[in-house]
Amino acid sequence: MLEAQEIIWIQNHKTILKNIDFHLLPGECVGLIGPNGSGKSSLLKILAFLEPPTSGQLYFQGQAVPKSVPLTIRRKIAIVFQESLLLNTGVFNNVAMGLKIRGLPKERIREKVDYWLEQFGVIHLSKQSARSLSGGEAQRVSLARAFAIEPDVLFLDEPFSALDAPTKEGLRIDLAKVFKSTQATTVLVSHDFKDIAHLTNRALILLNGEVVAQGPPSELLKNSHKEEVDRFLAHFSS
Ligand SMILES: Nc1ncnc2c1ncn2[C@@H]1O[C@H](COP(=O)(O)OP(=O)(O)O)[C@@H](O)[C@H]1O
Ligand SMILES: [Mg+2]
Known part of the structure; x- marks a missing residue:
């Protein structure tokens, strides 16, 4: 459905995303998780055609996406941000x-x-x-x-993070039900592993603009990674 190859994004001489490969299959919900400032929103913006990458190539439904993205493609996606x-x-x-x-x-x-x-x-x-x-x-x-x-692809950037805990919990449950019935092809960004564990089948961990680990959420918690990844994940294992 959506694929990104060797995405690099540089803004004001700062490399924000480094060599990111990504793919999203129809019906899949993939998570992007990482601490604040790790590049989740930046990657989401590039995948949702809101920003062109500095280098690398995007493919949507098997076609290379041109630098200036046509409206016919833009209309096939929907985005929800943290602040409605x-x-x-x-x-x-x-x-x-x-x-x-x-x-x-x-x-x-x-x-x-x-x-x-x-x-x-x-x-x-x-x-x-x-x-x-x-x-x-x-x-x-x-x-x-x-x-x-x-939409053919739905992008959700921290859709619950401005909400208090009980409100968030309720919405997460309802969203999980909708995912189950619609099989919507989705990219979900969150800094909270609980969201990722409940809603996605597969997640990528971002740290300093790099994908440092990926896999099913349960595996991510079980496996051991580079020290800084384990330090981040340690917040969520109980
Ligand atoms: N348009 C931009 N210009 C310059 N720096 C940016 C821009 N967008 C994001 N950044 C920087 O890129 C890094 C990653 O930001 P972001 O993608 O928002 O992270 P996250 O969503 O994981 O919190 C941060 O250091 C942020 O300051
Ligand atoms: Mg963000």
């Missing part, structure tokens, strides 16, 4: 927007918006303004908006 970027309008409109842009008929839009608001447990907020939502509700609406366009 909802528009200052109603909840319904926020979820409907992407479907309107894609030219869906009004009836289909209503069905889909209602369906996804329901899946994320926020259908009762449909008529409310996005401004009036709590952090957890806003993130649920953001996820509904992303799933509604049925």
Whole structure:
């Protein structure tokens, strides 16, 4: 579905990503984990075509992705960030927007918006303004908006990290259910191993812009790695 070969990203003479190879198969949820500043968001931005890499090549659905990424490809992906970027309008409109842009008929839009608001447990907020939502509700609406366009690849950059612990736990459980039923092809970024363990089949550990280990989350915790990787993982083994 998505592949990256030898990605290097340099900004202001600083090498932020070093020689990263990545692939994502249809139906897979792959995690990117690492401490703050390790390059997770940078890699996600490159994989989601928000930033061009300094060197290296991206492939999307088997085709090399050109430097200037066409709208036809951009429209096949959806991104959810840590802070929900909802528009200052109603909840319904926020979820409907992407479907309107894609030219869906009004009836289909209503069905889909209602369906996804329901899946994320926020259908009762449909008529409310996005401004009036709590952090957890806003993130649920953001996820509904992303799933509604049925993207070929979904990117989630720390979607729970601005939430308090119980809110986060609830959303993680609901998201896991949605993953199970949709098999959405997803890249999930988190600095919390618990998110990765619950939601992904495979994860890459980033440290200082490099992939230092990868595998199924349970294996990552079991295996021993370079000292600095083990030091990072030690926070999560109990
Ligand atoms: N546009 C940019 N210009 C310069 N430095 C950047 C830019 N984006 C990220 N960085 C730097 O790259 C490093 C990795 O950042 P980031 O990808 O946001 O890490 P993470 O998401 O893992 O916390 C940090 O040192 C950050 O300051
Ligand atoms: Mg980040």
